[in-house]
Amino acid sequence: MRARKGFTYGVTQEELRRHNLSTLLRYVHQHGPTSRAVLTASMNLNRSTIGALTADLSSAGLVEEELPGQHLGAGRPSLVVVPRAAHVYALAYMIGVDFVVAARVGLGGQVLDRRELYRPRGDYDLEDVMGHLERFTGELLSSEDIPPGAFCAGVGAAVPAAVRNSDGMLRFVPNMNWDDWGDAPLGDILHRRLVETFGIQAPVAVGNDADLGALAERTRGVAVGCDDLVYIVGEVGVGAGVIAGGEAMSGHDGYAGEVGHMVVNPSGRLCRCGARGCWETEIGEPAILAAAGHADGRRATVAELVAEAAAGDEKSVRALEHIGGWIALGVANIVTVFNPSMVIFGGLFGDVFPGIQGQIRTNLLSGSLGVVREGVRLVTPGLGADSTLIGAAEKAFEPLLADPLGFVSAMAAMPAPSSRVP
Amino acid sequence: MRARKGFTYGVTQEELRRHNLSTLLRYVHQHGPTSRAVLTASMNLNRSTIGALTADLSSAGLVEEELPGQHLGAGRPSLVVVPRAAHVYALAYMIGVDFVVAARVGLGGQVLDRRELYRPRGDYDLEDVMGHLERFTGELLSSEDIPPGAFCAGVGAAVPAAVRNSDGMLRFVPNMNWDDWGDAPLGDILHRRLVETFGIQAPVAVGNDADLGALAERTRGVAVGCDDLVYIVGEVGVGAGVIAGGEAMSGHDGYAGEVGHMVVNPSGRLCRCGARGCWETEIGEPAILAAAGHADGRRATVAELVAEAAAGDEKSVRALEHIGGWIALGVANIVTVFNPSMVIFGGLFGDVFPGIQGQIRTNLLSGSLGVVREGVRLVTPGLGADSTLIGAAEKAFEPLLADPLGFVSAMAAMPAPSSRVP
Numbered sequence: 001m002r003a004r005k006g007f008t009y010g011v012t013q014e015e016l017r018r019h020n021l022s023t024l025l026r027y028v029h030q031h032g033p034t035s036r037a038v039l040t041a042s043m044n045l046n047r048s049t050i051g052a053l054t055a056d057l058s059s060a061g062l063v064e065e066e067l068p069g070q071h072l073g074a075g076r077p078s079l080v081v082v083p084r085a086a087h088v089y090a091l092a093y094m095i096g097v098d099f100v101v102a103a104r105v106g107l108g109g110q111v112l113d114r115r116e117l118y119r120p121r122g123d124y125d126l127e128d129v130m131g132h133l134e135r136f137t138g139e140l141l142s143s144e145d146i147p148p149g150a151f152c153a154g155v156g157a158a159v160p161a162a163v164r165n166s167d168g169m170l171r172f173v174p175n176m177n178w179d180d181w182g183d184a185p186l187g188d189i190l191h192r193r194l195v196e197t198f199g200i201q202a203p204v205a206v207g208n209d210a211d212l213g214a215l216a217e218r219t220r221g222v223a224v225g226c227d228d229l230v231y232i233v234g235e236v237g238v239g240a241g242v243i244a245g246g247e248a249m250s251g252h253d254g255y256a257g258e259v260g261h262m263v264v265n266p267s268g269r270l271c272r273c274g275a276r277g278c279w280e281t282e283i284g285e286p287a288i289l290a291a292a293g294h295a296d297g298r299r300a301t302v303a304e305l306v307a308e309a310a311a312g313d314e315k316s317v318r319a320l321e322h323i324g325g326w327i328a329l330g331v332a333n334i335v336t337v338f339n340p341s342m343v344i345f346g347g348l349f350g351d352v353f354p355g356i357q358g359q360i361r362t363n364l365l366s367g368s369l370g371v372v373r374e375g376v377r378l379v380t381p382g383l384g385a386d387s388t389l390i391g392a393a394e395k396a397f398e399p400l401l402a403d404p405l406g407f408v409s410a411m412a413a414m415p416a417p418s419s420r421v422p
Numbered sequence: 423m424r425a426r427k428g429f430t431y432g433v434t435q436e437e438l439r440r441h442n443l444s445t446l447l448r449y450v451h452q453h454g455p456t457s458r459a460v461l462t463a464s465m466n467l468n469r470s471t472i473g474a475l476t477a478d479l480s481s482a483g484l485v486e487e488e489l490p491g492q493h494l495g496a497g498r499p500s501l502v503v504v505p506r507a508a509h510v511y512a513l514a515y516m517i518g519v520d521f522v523v524a525a526r527v528g529l530g531g532q533v534l535d536r537r538e539l540y541r542p543r544g545d546y547d548l549e550d551v552m553g554h555l556e557r558f559t560g561e562l563l564s565s566e567d568i569p570p571g572a573f574c575a576g577v578g579a580a581v582p583a584a585v586r587n588s589d590g591m592l593r594f595v596p597n598m599n600w601d602d603w604g605d606a607p608l609g610d611i612l613h614r615r616l617v618e619t620f621g622i623q624a625p626v627a628v629g630n631d632a633d634l635g636a637l638a639e640r641t642r643g644v645a646v647g648c649d650d651l652v653y654i655v656g657e658v659g660v661g662a663g664v665i666a667g668g669e670a671m672s673g674h675d676g677y678a679g680e681v682g683h684m685v686v687n688p689s690g691r692l693c694r695c696g697a698r699g700c701w702e703t704e705i706g707e708p709a710i711l712a713a714a715g716h717a718d719g720r721r722a723t724v725a726e727l728v729a730e731a732a733a734g735d736e737k738s739v740r741a742l743e744h745i746g747g748w749i750a751l752g753v754a755n756i757v758t759v760f761n762p763s764m765v766i767f768g769g770l771f772g773d774v775f776p777g778i779q780g781q782i783r784t785n786l787l788s789g790s791l792g793v794v795r796e797g798v799r800l801v802t803p804g805l806g807a808d809s810t811l812i813g814a815a816e817k818a819f820e821p822l823l824a825d826p827l828g829f830v831s832a833m834a835a836m837p838a839p840s841s842r843v844p
Contacts, residue, residue: 251761274789339673
């Protein structure tokens with residue numbers, strides 16, 4: 001339905017129907033149970049069309065209709081269209097240098113069940129992480145909460161890496177062991193393991209953690225209704241997910257938003273990427289802890305630094321100001337280049353944000369470019385630390401949401417898997 | 423037809439027809455005369471639908487159908503759909519610190535007639551520029567080449583400024599006299615003058631010069647078919663137009679792409695914008711000429727510098743290398759952040775490009791990010807110095823192209839203008 005790629009495509013009746021089914025299912029996925037009357041108004045379609053679309057989605061097992069709990073007005077109550085959250089779910093994975101998280105997320109975006117492992121940072125190899133994911137997946141799929149007839153509609157995995165969009169290949173995994181993770185076709189690997197071990201044939205999508213965080217915050221977080229935003233996230237490294245004009249900005253290959261590797265200080269430190277003066281060298285966790293005189297690498301210490309500064313500790317105040325200056329400089333670059341209406345500070349930036357937001361704001365407003373930067377909102381994630389996990393689920397649901405009936409037909413036509421959960 | 427703004431809109435039959443009319447008219451506007459057979463295949467619609475759409479556009483006076491000149495195959499020849507270039511035109515204006523250009527551009531993108539003034543740089547005030555535009559417009563509209571019944575479908579103006587997309591207000595005009603140009607509602611001013619003097623009631627669109635250059639290069643220049651590109655342009659200042667995922671990236675207010683004001687050297691020179699170390703301070707024309715030991719500010723000297731370096735002049739070689747290093751640094755930042763498949767070097771960057779492209783490429787490929795930057799193509803504009811002017815025409819045609827029949831109806835319903843070209 002998008003008029004892209006040189007504007008050459010017309011739209012057929014069949015595509016119109018697919019678009020409208022997709023739009024309706026997206027609506028209830030994003031907004032939750034919604035009456036037919038609200039859908040009619042929101043989607044700008046007439047009642048009979050909404051009725052027909054709902055009936056189709058209901059027959060496919062994706063939504064159900066309920067009488068509203070309370071009905072105060074005159075006339076027949078408008079039926080409420082409800083996403084079948086328990087029956088249609090995604091598996092969402094979040095992989096980091098010190099954690100592995102797996103969750104079962106229902107249509108509608110609710111985390112139904114989760115397993116997680118937090119551990120010291122390490123060069124954990126791919127097989128180690130796969131082992132944990134497999135164990136967690138087995139536990140999630142064995143739950144007695146899963147009703148008969150439920151199915152997995154998609155699998156999404158978030159990784160701190162540049163992910164090639166054509167095939168889910170990892171191309172730049174700065175904080176993992178490159179020999180093991182580099183150029184790993186993670187999507188293929190996950191798909192094969194899920195088919196072989198659990199008989200799960202759903203499509204697998206792999207995405208960059210910051211990109212998925214941005215997607216989740218726009219779908220059901222702090223940025224609902226916001227068409228232009230940048231979600232910056234810092235842990236060891238620094239990255240960003242960008243939404244421009246209402247669309248995730250992936251770039252040609254999927255690598256857009258590597259803001260941590262903007263060079264902002266050519267006479268500065270050498271970065272792990274090989275360049276000198278990348279933004280990440282001035283504001284990544286190692287830089288923050290070094291400025292604060294900490295060096296033990298525990299994540300908690302960044303929060304401690306902020307608390308110490310808030311309590312008036314001189315050294316911590318100066319350290320935070322120093323880091324704040326560099327963060328402010330890069331944020332100004334990002335705002336100047338993308339002109340977002342919102343910048344979301346995720347990961348450790350969320351921790352330091354309360355102490356430096358004034359500094360960031362002052363820098364944005366300074367100079368004659370202030371006038372084009374004054375409107376931007378600076379916020380922390382609405383979904384907290386779960387942005388990325390929820391984003392992985394959103395990405396997992398995408399093929400179903402894009403073509404609900406086509407997707408269900410294709411799933412039904414697949415050969416029976418050779419094995420099941422025990 | 424776009425599923426934007428929170429995915430809430432369905433599509434009606436009427437919108438489907440509008441989309442298909444728009445797509446067909448865009449196709450012949452972009453590709454020129456096209457047979458019904460090719461349209462059927464390209465638009466993925468059936469023959470009778472293409473026939474009906476063509477008939478509608480023909481009745482509205484936007485296209486005409488012709489028998490092909492040569493017909494070699496069996497069966498009836500497929501009629502060729504031709505945009506009515508002489509009858510449906512745009513007025514395109516290009517405003518710079520040392521030039522004023524006006525052109526009449528036909529549907530299909532051909533420049534039918536033009537007037538231009540090149541002069542020494544100066545703080546020309548708004549009224550001065552308006553005077554030249556008015557005179558040029560009068561000359562263009564008096565041409566005997568304009569057939570009876572022809573109409574102006576839109577007006578586009580390119581300015582070296584940050585332009586607010588909600589109302590065409592100029593917000594940051596770094597190289598013009600701010601007291602005069604700053605916060606000027608240029609779109610309104612142009613519209614009023616065109617109605618009063620010429621009875622032209624067509625919609626007026628104002629855009630940033632780099633944004634319009636990007637649009638033109640993608641529509642009919644070096645970037646046809648390219649969905650992710652950055653067009654960087656340098657004259658006195660430095661800016662960029664960005665297309666991401668096939669859509670012009672405007673940002674929330676229209677200010678996206680101000681890459682000249684990325685800070686890349688915090689210990690560097692003070693920029694006119696008030697910040698220190700903007701990219702523009704290292705690579706704008708003054709910086710290039712200063713590095714070369716030139717200071718007379720004539721544009722030709724940048725080309726001379728490149729020629730001298732090519733001829734082996736040591737000082738020029740070193741100057742070009744120095745500037746090349748800074749250009750390469752910023753281009754790497756741009757590629758890292760946007761992941762385009764193409765970077766187009768416009769304005770004076772086109773002049774220096776031959777001498778520094780090796781340096782830019784080497785820098786892109788260095789370090790571990792090289793793998794995510796290796797695919798980008800580095801090119802100069804296919805439309806040469808006319809990119810921006812053609813882009814202004816493309817922007818002018820946009821309301822007509824978006825809803826051809828609705829646009830023509832609205833134009834027909836307008837009250838007769840109070841005055842005409844004498």
